[in-house]
Amino acid sequence: MKAVVIHEHGDLDVLRIEEREKPTPRPDEVLIEVKAIGLNHLDTWVRRGVPGHTFPLPMIPGCDGAGVIVETGSLVDWLQVGDRVAIAPGLSCGHCPACASGADNNCPQYGILGETQDGSCAEYVAVPARNALPIPDQLDFPQAAAFPLTFLTAWHMLVERCGITPSDTVLVHAAGSGVGSAAVQIAKLHHAQVIATAGTEEKRAQAVELGADHVLPSREGDLAKSVRELTGKRGVDIVFEHVGEATMPASLRCLARNGRLVTCGATTGPKLEADLRHLFFKNLSILGSTMGSRSELIRILDLVGSGLLKPVVDRVLPLEQIGAAHQALHDRTAFGKIILVPDSSNGVSP
Numbered sequence: 001m002k003a004v005v006i007h008e009h010g011d012l013d014v015l016r017i018e019e020r021e022k023p024t025p026r027p028d029e030v031l032i033e034v035k036a037i038g039l040n041h042l043d044t045w046v047r048r049g050v051p052g053h054t055f056p057l058p059m060i061p062g063c064d065g066a067g068v069i070v071e072t073g074s075l076v077d078w079l080q081v082g083d084r085v086a087i088a089p090g091l092s093c094g095h096c097p098a099c100a101s102g103a104d105n106n107c108p109q110y111g112i113l114g115e116t117q118d119g120s121c122a123e124y125v126a127v128p129a130r131n132a133l134p135i136p137d138q139l140d141f142p143q144a145a146a147f148p149l150t151f152l153t154a155w156h157m158l159v160e161r162c163g164i165t166p167s168d169t170v171l172v173h174a175a176g177s178g179v180g181s182a183a184v185q186i187a188k189l190h191h192a193q194v195i196a197t198a199g200t201e202e203k204r205a206q207a208v209e210l211g212a213d214h215v216l217p218s219r220e221g222d223l224a225k226s227v228r229e230l231t232g233k234r235g236v237d238i239v240f241e242h243v244g245e246a247t248m249p250a251s252l253r254c255l256a257r258n259g260r261l262v263t264c265g266a267t268t269g270p271k272l273e274a275d276l277r278h279l280f281f282k283n284l285s286i287l288g289s290t291m292g293s294r295s296e297l298i299r300i301l302d303l304v305g306s307g308l309l310k311p312v313v314d315r316v317l318p319l320e321q322i323g324a325a326h327q328a329l330h331d332r333t334a335f336g337k338i339i340l341v342p343d344s345s346n347g348v349s350p
Contacts, residue, residue: 002342003122004322007058009049012323020060023118023126030079030129031071032087036141036316037120037340038064039325040149040178041267046115047326056116063089063113064337065120066144069132076129085132086144086301087120089113090152090291094130105156105291112149112291120145121322123342133298136305143304146311146337149291150178151186151300156292157240157262158186166191168237171227171254173197173247174218175207176335179264181312183240184210189308192238195230197223199332206335210312224253235259245269252278260285312336318343 003020025031043061065087069079079085092099092107099107113119113127135144158164170187174180175196187194188211197218198204204215216226227236235256241248244266251261252274261284278284303309314334317325318341325338 001123002319003060004062004319005058005060006047006055009047009055009057012047012326014047015322015326017320017322020122022124025071025073025126027073027075028129029073029126030069030076030085030132031124031126032065032067032085032132033070033124034065034120034122034342035067036065036145037062037319037342038145038147038149038178039322039329039338039340040064041265041329042112042115042149043121044326044329059114060118060120060122060125061114062119062121062125063115063149064145064147065125066135066141067125070124073129079129079132079134083132084135084137084141084144086135086139086148087113087125087127088131088133088152088294088297089149090294090297091116091128091131094128102295103293105293110291121319121340130294133301135301139305142313142316142339142341143311145339146178146313147182147300147304147309148297150337151182151304151309151311152292152297153264153289154179154182154186154240155296155300157264157287157289158183158238159190160292160296161262161287161289162238162260164190164192164238169193169195169231169234169256170238170240171195171197171236171251172212172240173243173251174199174332175210175212175215176200176203176332177242178312178337179242180240181207181210181336182309184212185309187240188212189303195227195236203335223247223250227254231256238262242266243268245271248272249274252284255282255284257282258284260287262287262289264289314338316341
C-alpha cells in the first residue's frame with residue numbers, strides 16, 4: 001500500500017510517500033480502506049518533534065480518517081465488511097479502572113492514532129474494532145474524517161471540563177482552526193453567547209456563519225479591552241484556549257469573576273506567565289484537557305448525523321500533497337479541516 005512515512009523529525013521534506021505492507025488486523029481489530037484523512041496540528045508536531053517527547057519513528061502519521069471495512073478480526077462480530085466508518089483517534093487498554101468507568105481518555109496507556117502507533121495517512125489502516133464507528137449514509141467520507149479529534153477535544157473542554165451553560169459567555173480563540181470551529185458550534189448548541197477571534201475578514205465572516213455572536217481580530221488591538229467593552233466590563237465566563245504562549249496572558253485578563261480557562265494545546269509555545277493575585281482575587285480556574293471519552297465521541301457522531309453539528313471542510317487534496325497541507329496549517333490559511341484523499345479511494349462520496 002501507499003503510505004506517508006516519517007523516519008526523522010524535520011521540515012516538509014521528511015514526509016515521504018512509500019510502499020508499505022498492508023496491515024494484517026489482529027483478532028480484535030478491523031482493516032479499513034481509507035477514503036479520507038483529516039489533518040490536524042498534531043500531525044505537524046509529530047513531523048517536527050516535541051522536545052522531551054519520543055515518537056516511535058519510523059511511523060505513519062494521521063489521527064483522523066474514514067473509510068470502508070475490508071477485513072475483520074476473528075473476535076469482531078458487531079462490524080461487517082463493507083461498513084462505512086469513521087475512526088476514533090483515542091487508543092486505550094479497554095480494561096483498566098479508567099476505561100471500565102467510561103473515562104478511557106484517562107487510561108494510563110492512552111495514546112492517539114498517528115502519534116503512538118501507525119496512523120491513517122495511508123491507503124489502509126488497522127485499528128481496534130471499538131475505534132471504528134459506523135457513520136450514517138448522509139455523511140460523506142471527508143465530513144466523517146473531519147470531526148473526530150477536533151470535535152471530541154472541543155466537546156470535552158466545554159461540556160465535561162467547564163460544564164458550559166446557557167448563561168455563559170465564551171471566548172473562542174482561532175475560530176478558523178479545526179478545534180475552534182468545533183468550539184463555536186458546540187457553545188452555540190448549548191445556547192451560550194460566543195465571542196470568537198480570527199485573523200482575517202474572511203475568517204471572521206465564516207465564524208459568524210457558524211454562529212459566533214461577535215468576532216474580534218486575533219492579531220490586532222487589545223483583546224482584553226475589546227472583550228470588556230462587549231461584555232459591559234464584566235468579562236467572559238469561559239476562555240477556550242489552544243493557542244498558548246501568545247494569547248494566555250490576555251486570555252486570563254478576559255475572564256470574569258469565577259471564570260474558567262480551559263486549554264488543550266500550546267501551538268505558539270508552552271510557557272505561561274501570570275499574576276497569581278488575579279487567580280485568587282477573582283476565583284479563577286485554569287483547566288487542562290486532553291481528548292475525551294469514546295462515549296462523548298458517540299454522542300458527537302449522533303449530533304453530526306442529525307445536522308446539529310457540522311464538520312467544516314476547507315479543502316480536499318490528494319495524499320501526495322501532504323506537504324502543501326502541512327504548509328497550509330503552518331500558514332493558517334485554512335478555515336476548518338484540510339482533508340487528504342488516497343488515490344485508491346476512487347472518489348470520496350458514499
